Amino acid sequence: MTHCNPQLNLQGRDKLTRLADFLFEAGMLRKTPRSGYQFLGTGSENVAEHSFRTSVVGYVLACEAEADPARTALMCLFHDFHESRIGDFNYVNRIYNTCNPRAAMEHALEGTGLESGILDLLDELERAETLEAKLAQDADQIDLILNLKQELDLGNKYAGKWMEGALKRLRTEAGATLAATIARTDHTDWWFIGPDKSWWERKNGTHK
Numbered sequence: 506m507t508h509c510n511p512q513l514n515l516q517g518r519d520k521l522t523r524l525a526d527f528l529f530e531a532g533m534l535r536k537t538p539r540s541g542y543q544f545l546g547t548g549s550e551n552v553a554e555h556s557f558r559t560s561v562v563g564y565v566l567a568c569e570a571e572a573d574p575a576r577t578a579l580m581c582l583f584h585d586f587h588e589s590r591i592g593d594f595n596y597v598n599r600i601y602n603t604c605n606p607r608a609a610m611e612h613a614l615e616g617t618g619l620e621s622g623i624l625d626l627l628d629e630l631e632r633a634e635t636l637e638a639k640l641a642q643d644a645d646q647i648d649l650i651l652n653l654k655q656e657l658d659l660g661n662k663y664a665g666k667w668m669e670g671a672l673k674r675l676r677t678e679a680g681a682t683l684a685a686t687i688a689r690t691d692h693t694d695w696w697f698i699g700p701d702k703s704w705w706e707r708k709n710g711t712h713k
Contacts (some may be wrong), residue, residue: 515616523616530613534590534601541595547661548652552588559584562651563644570679572636579596579640580630583623586610606687633676643680646671655692 520543534553540546563581567574568673589607589674594602610627614620630638650671656664668688675681 516617520616520618524618527613527619527682530589531586534586537588537592539595540593540598544595544597545653545656545661545667547659547664548656550652552577552585552593556582556585558651559641559648562647565649566640566644566677566679566683567637569683570636570640570677574624576597577640577644580626580638581644583626584630584641584645585659586623588614592629594668636677639676640680643675643677643684646674647680647687648686650687651692654687654690658692673705 510636518526529626531553534556535551537552539550539552539555543551560578563577566572567577588608590602590609590613591606594604607624607627610624611620614623630636630641633639633642650668652685653664653668653671656666671683672684675684
């Protein structure tokens with residue numbers, strides 16, 4: 506596979522301009538859909554939405570596992586950044602399509618001064634040898650499991666089949682324990698039950 510030289514794309518741009526480029530590119534993730542939902546039949550999200558909650562999940566998992574929360578969350582934050590350039594390939598797409606995420610990230614980072622820090626994190630994530638990397642891998646799956654549980658609660662029976670597969674991909678005890686709890690928790694409980702159950706009775710203002 507032939508890749509263009511990233512230097513040819515920079516056109517002599519200084520570091521601050523390249524940082525501006527990088528941040529504009531980050532915004533493209535808001536416009537990049539996660540493609541698996543077309544097969545599931547319900548639900549939708551973009552890569553930015555997925556990356557945000559994956560980072561939150563990674564932080565939570567690292568705290569539970571007594572690992573480094575910041576390092577785990579950073580791996581989660583950047584784990585799909587390359588999709589700003591190549592898009593999201595779901596499991597069916599990957600049977601037929603190939604891409605080079607590493608080259609996409611190298612090109613995105615070239616000239617920003619961020620290269621070594623982010624690429625080192627992504628290399629660690631890909632090797633999945635450290636606890637933080639394994640937790641970040643689990644966080645990626647758990648964000649999907651959260652979405653699948655919501656779709657299952659809303660009546661999509663196929664989401665349950667997908668969730669069974671995702672649960673089997675978890676690598677850590679902390680991830681498996683959290684995911685098992687998610688699988689038996691109603692996705693509306695956090696707001697419907699709430700801290701004050703009487704709200705639903707007095708919401709029209711007739712009760713004090």
